[in-house]
Amino acid sequence: MNDVQRTWFRQARTEYTAASLVAEMTHWLIRLGVGPDLLVRATRVVSDEVRHATICRELYVHVGGDPGPVALNPRALAHADDPDAPTHLRAITAAGELACEESVALTVFRMRLENARDPMAREVCEVILRDEATHRVFAWDTLDALTALVGQEATRAWVRPRIAWWLRTYLGAKLRPVEPTFPPEDLAFGLIDRRAHWAAMRQTVEAQVLPRFQSRGLLEAEATPAMLIAELEALGGVPPGRSPPATA
Amino acid sequence: MPSYRAHLFVVLGVATNLIGCNSGWYSDEGLDEGLDAAPTDATRPDAAADAGADAADGAPDATDGEAALPRLDWEALAFCAPEGVPAGLRAWRGRPGPFQVDRA
Numbered sequence: 001m002n003d004v005q006r007t008w009f010r011q012a013r014t015e016y017t018a019a020s021l022v023a024e025m026t027h028w029l030i031r032l033g034v035g036p037d038l039l040v041r042a043t044r045v046v047s048d049e050v051r052h053a054t055i056c057r058e059l060y061v062h063v064g065g066d067p068g069p070v071a072l073n074p075r076a077l078a079h080a081d082d083p084d085a086p087t088h089l090r091a092i093t094a095a096g097e098l099a100c101e102e103s104v105a106l107t108v109f110r111m112r113l114e115n116a117r118d119p120m121a122r123e124v125c126e127v128i129l130r131d132e133a134t135h136r137v138f139a140w141d142t143l144d145a146l147t148a149l150v151g152q153e154a155t156r157a158w159v160r161p162r163i164a165w166w167l168r169t170y171l172g173a174k175l176r177p178v179e180p181t182f183p184p185e186d187l188a189f190g191l192i193d194r195r196a197h198w199a200a201m202r203q204t205v206e207a208q209v210l211p212r213f214q215s216r217g218l219l220e221a222e223a224t225p226a227m228l229i230a231e232l233e234a235l236g237g238v239p240p241g242r243s244p245p246a247t248a
Numbered sequence: 249m250p251s252y253r254a255h256l257f258v259v260l261g262v263a264t265n266l267i268g269c270n271s272g273w274y275s276d277e278g279l280d281e282g283l284d285a286a287p288t289d290a291t292r293p294d295a296a297a298d299a300g301a302d303a304a305d306g307a308p309d310a311t312d313g314e315a316a317l318p319r320l321d322w323e324a325l326a327f328c329a330p331e332g333v334p335a336g337l338r339a340w341r342g343r344p345g346p347f348q349v350d351r352a
Contacts, residue, residue, distance in 0.1 A: 016347050051334060057346050058336075069348035077349065 003182060004189045005065045012056035012070055015128075018101070019049035020077035025094035025142075028087050034145050041138050048131045059124050063189060081165075081239050089158050092146050096159055097166045099139035100209055104170060106132045107204040108197070117188035125190050140212060152217060159218045161240045164228040167209065170201045171229050 001009065026042040061067045081093050109132055113125040147155040164171060179194040187193075192200075206225050213219035340346075 012347075051337060054337060054340070054346065069344075069346055072347055072349045074349050 001065070002063075004063045004186050004191060005060055007189075007191055008056050008060035008063060009065055009070065012053050012060055013072060013076075015049050015053035015056055016070070016072060017076050019046050019053060021079060021094065022046050022049060022098065024079055025091060025098070028091040028094065029142070031087055032091060032146075032149065034142075034149070038138075038142060038145055041134075042142070045135050045138055048135065052128050052131065055124050055127060059120055059189075062120050081162075082241060085241075088146065088150050092143070092150065092155060092158055093162065093166075095139060095142040095146055096162065099136070099143055099212070100166045100170075100205075102132055102136040102139045103209045103212070104201050104204050106136055107200050107208075108192070111192045111196070111200055112190035115187040115192060116190040118190075121188070121190040144216070147216065147218075156218050159213070161231075163210075163213060163219055164231040165235060165239055167205055167228060168232055170198075170205050171225060171232055173198050173202075 022042060023046045026039065026046060029039060029042055057065075057070055060070075079090065079094055081097075082090055085093070106129070109125055109129040113122065113129055116122045116125050150158075175195060175198055181193050182191045202225070210219060210223060210225070210228075214221050214223065
């Protein structure tokens with residue numbers, strides 16, 4: 001599998017996984033009795049993610065990928081964090097993680113679209129970019145609705161220790177001294193050079209994600225990415241609220 | 249007809265929320281970044297047209313105190329219907345999906 005194929009194969013799996021995770025969160029939102037407006041928007045996000053998964057797979061096949069079914073790990077298709085927590089707290093985790101992911105995804109797909117020259121790649125990037133904007137608003141609105149339901153203090157007490165974990169992919173990334181670069185013909189299929197990719201994601205976290213948690217009173221104003229990276233390292237790869245596995 | 253009025257109020261209440269999902273009443277943090285080209289509201293009748301349709305259909309007038317409530321926007325729900333599925337996905341009807349989850 002070459003870099004272009006790998007990129008769109010992974011993206012297809014990511015989008016399908018997102019459909020499953022938002023569907024699970026939607027069930028929690030229904031059980032919590034949030035407003036019907038939010039529920040309809042949630043189902044729309046699920047529909048969008050299914051469509052994104054399908055068109056990403058079509059693009060993967062278009063660039064020479066295997067036309068057979070895309071294999072998925074069932075464990076990746078369900079929320080793993082805080083499995084024993086009550087529904088309202090699991091929903092807050094799901095909404096918080098979605099807000100982080102969709103905020104970064106918007107930046108990434110804007111960059112993909114800037115690079116894409118292949119017509120099908122451009123179409124896929126345009127569809128996803130347009131939808132990601134509404135998904136990001138949906139995610140933050142869901143977090144707000146759950147905050148109103150649960151209360152500001154209880155939400156902050158749950159969210160604050162988890163923010164670093166939710167952002168672990170972006171805060172914990174360590175680039176090698178020399179990263180491979182993609183030739184222009186690969187960039188034309190919406191690829192992004194790895195250094196620019198990681199830099200943009202980190203910058204989105206700092207400039208957009210953290211301020212949104214701060215403006216909601218869920219993160220102290222003086223918090224910085226460096227502070228969260230230190231928290232992440234202190235967790236040692238174990239999600240907040242869960243004990244590390246016992247050693248023999 | 250009290251039961252009719254009760255039903256009407258429920259429908260109007262739901263309509264208020266459902267139309268909201270398509271009309272930009274929500275927080276718009278960064279919405280413009282990806283939506284410059286998005287035709288989200290292009291097909292939705294404007295408020296004046298809604299008001300006119302309400303009057304024509306005999307919906308409650310201003311004296312009932314309900315005139316401000318919009319009617320249920322079925323266009324906004326069209327994606328739920330089979331014909332609302334994007335053409336590219338409709339081609340999958342009756343066929344196994346392109347993703348395979350390990351059941352073991």
